[in-house]
Amino acid sequence: MSAPLSRNQRLDRLPVTRKHRRLLLGSGIGWALDAMDVGLISFIMAALTVHWGLSTTETSWLASIGFVGMALGATFGGLLADRFGRRQVFAVTLLVYGLATGASALAGGLAVLIVLRFIVGLGLGAELPVASTLVSEFAPRRIRGRMVVLLEAFWAVGWIAAAMIGAFVVTASDSGWRWALALGIIPTFYGLYVRRKLPESVRFLEQKGRHEEAEAVVVSFESQVPAHELARIDAAPKVATPREDFSESRSIWAQGLRRRTAALWTVWFCVNLAYYGAFIWIPSLLVADGFTLVRSFTFTLIITLAQLPGYAAAAWLIEVWGRRITLTTFLIGSAVSAMFFGTASSATMILLAGCLLSFFNLGAWGALYAIGPELYPSRIRGAGTGAAAGFGRLASIMMPLLVPPLLFLGGTDLLFGVFALAFALAAVATLALPEQRGKIIDD
Template sequence: MTDTSTAETVAPRLDRLPFTRTHLKVLTGSGAGWALDAMDVGLISFVIAALVAQWDLTTEATSWIASAGFAGMAIGATLGGLLADRIGRRSVFALTLLVYGLATGASALAGGIAALIALRFVVGLGLGAELPVASTYVSEFAPARMRGRLIVILEAFWAVGWTASALIGFFVIPNVPEGWRWALALGAVPALYALVIRWGLPESPRWLARRGRQEEAEKVVGSLEASPPLFGSRAVRPPVAAAQPAPTSGLGVGERLRALWAPALRRRTVALWVVWFCVNFAYYGAFIWIPTLLFSQGFDLVKSFGFTLIITLAQLPGYAVAAWLIEVWGRRATLSVFLLGSGVSAVLFGQSSAEWAILATGMALSFFNLGAWGALYAATPEMYPTSLRATGAGWAAGVGRIASIAAPPSVPLMIGVGGIGLVFFVFAVFFVVAAVAAWGLVEGRGSALAD
């Protein structure tokens, strides 16, 4: 049973709030989980490079380690979104952290490539479900006038985690016997953090209201209203009302999936899936392979990891600029510009051979690509009403993960045909297609979330 009037009461109260201490708790609590996710994904790029050297594996064989994780992510993203719309955002967030944290720790004990591939699939199940659920969760707390910026800041925690993985890759993997095992063992940290998430953060009041749990929703909103403001003031004018699709509360799994393709949502679903597919293919194809590609070009393991660390640091200013522009230009323009910048940077990176050029173009690729990710995660939850939000975000991410499965094995094939230059030209084409598709999304700047 759901209560529409309660949901309508909760939403404007949330949108009028300043940024409070409770908002900061939700943002940093979710962001820390996001950073741990990034650390896990980033670590596997360094592990692959180390295994090529230590286990004498072919690049084709090691590519399946990455693809197994992304296969799990594809399934996890679709199931996680469905579960989050049914049992709640916070519970699924904690469960996914627990699954992938334990599986990552176990993968440190893998005795061969088959066991490692199997464990990476389980890691992917948890990781794939967590990311779209976390962005949905934070978006449902954020006031409309600052929602896009806060989601980009949430996504910026990815850079923190990836930088942590680069530091571990640089200092631990090449310098410690079986260093890749110690690196993966650190991935067990999220299993402990899951307990903090589960009991330390409130459930989404929008989701509670839609599920008819009025007293719980009122309690969460009341705590936000009583929380000390950190910046901003209470909004006087309500945000622009979002277009309200047909009610979807209480639908079963199959009905919710069909609802994503209802006439009012069909165009945005197509555009969103195309963007997610193209960005995943280009991003994971490039960044999973950068340490290994540098190693294959004659740089030793330490130097290739050091270059990757420097390139990774450029993610942070990319997020910062996107966080500012997304409330100035809007979601679509910011996303499109950063994707076009990614495409140009990819072509230049593929043609670079001098060390300074590799660093400069790699940093540009990192800057633009991660800024685009921030804009994409900000836009995605705004495409759907509350009862479909996690399902829609999860399925878009799941479609994207199909591309991330295909990307790692495709890189050795493309290298065999046309070298690294061809690889990054193909990635640039995917970025350009995504930039065009971004204009099919609904612009959510300054609008209330559809409930």
């Protein structure tokens, strides 16, 4: 007689239900609001350069200080999620960055705006690894990677919203940037919904000894599937499934985990360096090249739209090719696209190169977020994904500050050459990560 299924096995065997879709949508909306806030700063930088006469050094600090907060938020957010729960931390982060963004609309000078952007960064940084961990722990094993990529696709929705706000709100008047930031208070209200409606991680509840709550969550998902279909699934012949057992590991640097941790940190660092160096600065670079504020923001909106098919391709390929080859392919495409963008000499070529860079880079982000939670056992999963994200944010802090001197030394050719090199290094580091498609990641 076979042993009864564990709660995690019961979740893994389920088809996609309405509750899965609701979890994905609920987490995804929070993710999109996060992206909208990060994207808005690129447009506000360009607008304040015109309205406040900010220098490139001042705008660099405005961009980087948010990433200082994100680095700290990602590192401690993961630890807090392992201690207090995924849902709780997710809701609090929405509250923190929503309130701080709304307050930023009232900033009377650069110093106040910089302080508030740091607080915004704390909330943003903590939210991302927590949300991806929550979705990964509920997703059925056969489509676990695809669901996390689809979650990450909401980033494109948020960035597109930021581009539309930039194009139609920021440019509407001298105070348009204030109205744009005022919209950032929306996550505060959404955090209340998250706290009440999204389920807590079953793996977390079990670790804390809250077994009745864990059982109730699993039953609520099983109730979405007709009894005869569950019986058919349970009666089907079981196929041996690869399993990793790091249940005794207490550290992300433990024996057997340290190689993947080092590789994951390298990928996060390189991708952050190239992505934020490019996309935070693209509107300002276009203005510096002689494009009007309106035309620059319109170009950025078009480039941003290419993120959606990038995510769609990654979501499909990650369960067909696997995690590692999908991420490697999109990183190589990002490197080639960055070189193309750096040498583009006409408006048409800039748009084409920007769209390709957007397609490949955001597809790579989707694959990266899918890989992270699968590398660690549940007791240190939040810490593992949060620490990698926090280390990666160090690059996002550095790069906006390095853009002005790189432009001075070698123009966009040198700048985007550095981005291409970073993508290439990330592709090499990816080869050191294990392939986790279809594996059981918890006992």
